[in-house]
Amino acid sequence: MTSTDAADPMILPEETLDELYDRAPCGYLTTTVPGEIIRVNTTFLEWLGLTREAVVGRRLQSLLTPGARIFYETHCALQLRREGMVRQISMDLSRADGGKLPALIDWRTLKNAEGEVIGLRVLVVNATDRRAYERELVAERERAKATAEALRELNETLENRVEQRTRELRDTMDFARLALGAVGGVGVWTYDVASDRFVCDDNIAALYALEPGRGSAGYSAAEFLQHLHPDDAVALNTTMTRGLVDAGDLELEYRIRHADGSIRWVLSRGHTYFEDGVAVRRTGVGVDMTKQRLLEEQFRQAQKMEAVGQLTGGLAHDFNNLLAGISGSLEMMEARISQGRLADVDRYMGAAKGAARRAAALTHRLLAFSRRQTLDPKTTDVNRLVTSMQELIQRAMGPGVVIEVVGAPGLWPALVDPPQLENALLNLCINARDAMPDGGRVTIETANKVLDAQAARQHDMPEGHYVSLSVTDTGVGMAPQLVARVFEPFFTTKPIGEGTGLGLSMTYGFVRQSGGQIRIYSEVGRGTTVSIYLPRHDGEVIEDEDQAVPSVLVPAEEGKTVLVVDDEPTVRMLLADILGDLGCSVIEAADSNAGLKILQSDVSIDLLITDVGLPGGMNGRQMADAARVSRPGLTVLFITGYAENAVVGHGHLEPGMALLTKPFAVETMVTRIRSMIEI
Amino acid sequence: MEEWVRRSLLNPLLRNNVLISGQAEPTIVFSHGFGCDLSAWSEVAPAFEAEARVILFDHVGSGRSDISAYDLSKYARLDGYAEDIVELATELALEDAVFVGHSVAAMIGMLAALKAPGRFGRMVMVCPSPRYVDDEDYVGGFSRADIDDLLQVLDSNFMGWSRAVAPGIMGNVGRPELAQALSDSFCRTDPDIARAFARVTFLSDVRAAVPRLALPTLILQTQSDMIAPVEVGEYMHATLPDSAFVLMEATGHCPHMSAPEETVAAIKRFLAS
Numbered sequence: 011m012t013s014t015d016a017a018d019p020m021i022l023p024e025e026t027l028d029e030l031y032d033r034a035p036c037g038y039l040t041t042t043v044p045g046e047i048i049r050v051n052t053t054f055l056e057w058l059g060l061t062r063e064a065v066v067g068r069r070l071q072s073l074l075t076p077g078a079r080i081f082y083e084t085h086c087a088l089q090l091r092r093e094g095m096v097r098q099i100s101m102d103l104s105r106a107d108g109g110k111l112p113a114l115i116d117w118r119t120l121k122n123a124e125g126e127v128i129g130l131r132v133l134v135v136n137a138t139d140r141r142a143y144e145r146e147l148v149a150e151r152e153r154a155k156a157t158a159e160a161l162r163e164l165n166e167t168l169e170n171r172v173e174q175r176t177r178e179l180r181d182t183m184d185f186a187r188l189a190l191g192a193v194g195g196v197g198v199w200t201y202d203v204a205s206d207r208f209v210c211d212d213n214i215a216a217l218y219a220l221e222p223g224r225g226s227a228g229y230s231a232a233e234f235l236q237h238l239h240p241d242d243a244v245a246l247n248t249t250m251t252r253g254l255v256d257a258g259d260l261e262l263e264y265r266i267r268h269a270d271g272s273i274r275w276v277l278s279r280g281h282t283y284f285e286d287g288v289a290v291r292r293t294g295v296g297v298d299m300t301k302q303r304l305l306e307e308q309f310r311q312a313q314k315m316e317a318v319g320q321l322t323g324g325l326a327h328d329f330n331n332l333l334a335g336i337s338g339s340l341e342m343m344e345a346r347i348s349q350g351r352l353a354d355v356d357r358y359m360g361a362a363k364g365a366a367r368r369a370a371a372l373t374h375r376l377l378a379f380s381r382r383q384t385l386d387p388k389t390t391d392v393n394r395l396v397t398s399m400q401e402l403i404q405r406a407m408g409p410g411v412v413i414e415v416v417g418a419p420g421l422w423p424a425l426v427d428p429p430q431l432e433n434a435l436l437n438l439c440i441n442a443r444d445a446m447p448d449g450g451r452v453t454i455e456t457a458n459k460v461l462d463a464q465a466a467r468q469h470d471m472p473e474g475h476y477v478s479l480s481v482t483d484t485g486v487g488m489a490p491q492l493v494a495r496v497f498e499p500f501f502t503t504k505p506i507g508e509g510t511g512l513g514l515s516m517t518y519g520f521v522r523q524s525g526g527q528i529r530i531y532s533e534v535g536r537g538t539t540v541s542i543y544l545p546r547h548d549g550e551v552i553e554d555e556d557q558a559v560p561s562v563l564v565p566a567e568e569g570k571t572v573l574v575v576d577d578e579p580t581v582r583m584l585l586a587d588i589l590g591d592l593g594c595s596v597i598e599a600a601d602s603n604a605g606l607k608i609l610q611s612d613v614s615i616d617l618l619i620t621d622v623g624l625p626g627g628m629n630g631r632q633m634a635d636a637a638r639v640s641r642p643g644l645t646v647l648f649i650t651g652y653a654e655n656a657v658v659g660h661g662h663l664e665p666g667m668a669l670l671t672k673p674f675a676v677e678t679m680v681t682r683i684r685s686m687i688e689i
Numbered sequence: 690m691e692e693w694v695r696r697s698l699l700n701p702l703l704r705n706n707v708l709i710s711g712q713a714e715p716t717i718v719f720s721h722g723f724g725c726d727l728s729a730w731s732e733v734a735p736a737f738e739a740e741a742r743v744i745l746f747d748h749v750g751s752g753r754s755d756i757s758a759y760d761l762s763k764y765a766r767l768d769g770y771a772e773d774i775v776e777l778a779t780e781l782a783l784e785d786a787v788f789v790g791h792s793v794a795a796m797i798g799m800l801a802a803l804k805a806p807g808r809f810g811r812m813v814m815v816c817p818s819p820r821y822v823d824d825e826d827y828v829g830g831f832s833r834a835d836i837d838d839l840l841q842v843l844d845s846n847f848m849g850w851s852r853a854v855a856p857g858i859m860g861n862v863g864r865p866e867l868a869q870a871l872s873d874s875f876c877r878t879d880p881d882i883a884r885a886f887a888r889v890t891f892l893s894d895v896r897a898a899v900p901r902l903a904l905p906t907l908i909l910q911t912q913s914d915m916i917a918p919v920e921v922g923e924y925m926h927a928t929l930p931d932s933a934f935v936l937m938e939a940t941g942h943c944p945h946m947s948a949p950e951e952t953v954a955a956i957k958r959f960l961a962s
């Protein structure tokens with residue numbers, strides 16, 4: 011047969027669209043929206059080895075491998091709905107013989123005239139080859155990743171070695187860099203006595219607000235200092251006059267007023283040269299200190315903010331405690347009045363009043379603390395001052411720090427400004443806390459000290475009688491070279507942003523101003539003691555109001571037993587009454603130490619209700635965790651002020667533990683208790 | 690102060706891309722499942738805004754969550770996701786809120802509710818499954834090999850992800866912003882995170898927790914759900930102490946997207962009861 015015979019175009023039928031559809035080199039399907047197959051072409055059926063009857067009416071998803079089915083439902087269906095199509099999804103189809111057909115599948119929605127989706131068109135491409143390439147690619151990528159990892163490790167070790175070898179060199183370069191950075195704003199000048207003129211560089215001209223470009227020709231002394239701040243004129247004159255007589259270096263800081271009204275602080279250091287006993291020339295440097303002065307101001311502000319921040323958390327806790335006591339008492343009064351049990355009302359009224367009184371005292375103390383005055387020394391009983399500060403200090407320290415106060419009996423009075431001494435004490439305690447990131451013990455100790463001639467020499471203080479106030483921590487301690495620097499302004503061992511470095515230097519200033527002295531003893535890894543020595547003063551001690559904090563342990567009736575641990579007595583009383591009304595026996599403890607002892611005993615306890623912030627060395631969460639070692643299923647209800655939500659609220663509450671925020675409504679507490687134990 | 694700074698840096702609301710709308714009580718938290726993000730609820734959540742405070746969020750690693758918060762070991766357990774929800778609930782001071790979770794998120798919500806009693810008062814589980822892999826008498830619908838198959842499918846598709854699942858230009862005409870948001874969130878899908886989420890989801894087994902969830906719970910089961918078959922829904926219904934079971938008209942695994950009206954109506958009936 012020749013080609014002419016067969017290729018007569020007239021006798022060959024044209025390709026029909028149906029034929030193209032049926033025999034195309036890809037699978038075509040039409041399905042309902044949920045995926046039931048309505049139409050399918052032969053190519054697709056042949057690939058899978060299925061008959062049309064077996065396929066029509068089935069959902070296309072059921073022909074996908076299970077993994078592909080999940081991927082379709084979780085990823086493709088959403089996109090198909092939103093976008094109207096998904097393209098080239100790489101999936102396997104299950105063949106009738108149990109094998110798989112690697113495919114790339116497109117879905118497209120079909121819409122009617124109203125825009126409603128009425129079905130899906132599906133295009134399936136055989137991707138056997140492509141999938142094989144992909145596998146190779148993935149393997150290659152893994153290999154490349156492993157190689158890169160190995161290279162990175164090699165680089166790191168190399169880097170370490172290089173780093174070790176060049177550390178000294180780098181340090182030197184850093185010093186140079188730091189020095190260069192520091193001399194921005196530094197200029198040089200020379201003063202010629204005979205002509206009374208200053209010659210200077212451009213930096214100095216700019217710093218002194220002088221007409222630029224004339225530095226090398228020079229300015230008359232009057233011109234040179236024309237913008238000197240009038241308040242500093244006397245000091246500068248004195249220094250300059252002295253410089254013409256005395257040999258040696260001179261130094262003075264003064265202010266220059268610029269035309270825009272801004273002030274520049276200039277530190278001027280100079281050396282005078284003499285010829286035959288006559289001063290002829292003085293040469294020096296001027297350093298722009300403005301930035302430092304502004305920074306100091308900011309630091310002072312920051313330190314104030316820091317102190318406020320230190321106190322806020324603790325105080326919020328305190329006030330929430332007291333509020334819980336007040337509002338709870340009021341609710342109980344309401345309940346008792348409605349029950350006609352008027353005899354009980356007095357007790358709640360007393361409790362509410364007591365809590366309100368303590369809140370007022372706390373406010374008072376806070377206000378007293380924040381009042382910053384010039385020194386107003388009074389004859390002071392340091393023991394009493396320490397006692398009055400103890401609660402505030404405990405708040406600032408947090409529950410992780412145990413505070414021990416050892417007041418010497420018969421302590422001599424000291425002449426000192428009480429609020430400043432309180433500030434100093436709080437500062438020392440905060441330092442102590444920061445030296446103990448994992449908690450520990452702070453001992454505040456007072457003592458009478460007699461310094462004889464020898465002891466006085468040792469301490470570098472005059473002989474005499476002193477009252478000492480020492481703060482000792484069990485923290486990280488400091489090496490001797492650090493101890494030598496701690497009183498320097500801006501010296502801080504704390505990370506950037508956490509300490510201003512002004513605390514101890516301010517304390518030092520205050521103590522020296524009060525005629526006393528500060529001494530530090532520190533051992534690395536053992537802790538630090540800072541002692542303030544104040545001169546003894548015999549006079550009448552100024553009285554101030556005082557208070558005491560009761561605590562401890564009362565068991566009660568029968569039924570379920572609940573252990574209540576809270577350092578606020580009003581809260582304990584309220585809880586005890588609520589629980590009593592529910593028919594529970596109540597055991598109370600005022601701190602984590604006492605609470606844990608009870609928990610570790612064999613007393614039956616059905617529920618532990620505990621504050622999160624607790625004195626006694628552990629917080630409530632830690633106490634509950636410790637208790638669960640011996641009582642694995644112990645049900646625990648934490649009650650907390652907002653400050654410690656972090657302790658329990660970071661998502662680590664275990665089953666059987668719950669949290670309620672103070673202040674709480676009695677009704678809420680009852681509901682919560684009922685949800686935790688059967689009563 | 691340090692603690693405050695740390696907490697603000699790790700603010701769970703930012704971390705989980707929390708969106709809050711509506712003001713009334715109760716609060717309803719909608720939680721998306723594997724493969725989606727919070728936009729999965731876009732046709733359901735607005736229906737509740739008039740009568741509830743509606744909270745939407747992305748799980749870490751999905752949508753617009755803070756990917757830098759993704760911690761391999763934390764999110765290798767459903768507990769890790771549940772801890773996030775407890776943190777959200779704490780941050781938002783939820784009490785007796787309604788938790789609506791789809792698929793694996795229903796289980797994450799269950800774990801969260803057990804961890805923080807009182808935060809959630811009612812649960813709605815859309816196509817939940819406490820275990821996807823069959824186990825002795827338990828029918829999960831999948832074998833271990835099926836899950837490996839899924840991981841392969843993910844690999845295969847994410848390798849060319851941007852091309853493979855990028856939105857078709859044709860379909861965008863009606864809603865360009867949403868399409869943009871959606872393709873954004875898909876583009877952000879990190880292949881390793883998708884793989885890890887698939888693994889933690891489909892190899893999870895939280896059956897032990899189911900009988901402990903005492904909260905009133907609505908189970909929404911669809912017709913022929915290929916991921917959570919009806920046996921699983923019935924298992925949940927039989928095991929939960931206090932559940933209502935609704936077999937929906939809708940088909941497929943995502944009725945909140947394929948049949949939003951029916952889903953909304955079922956949830957509203959439950960909340961009203």
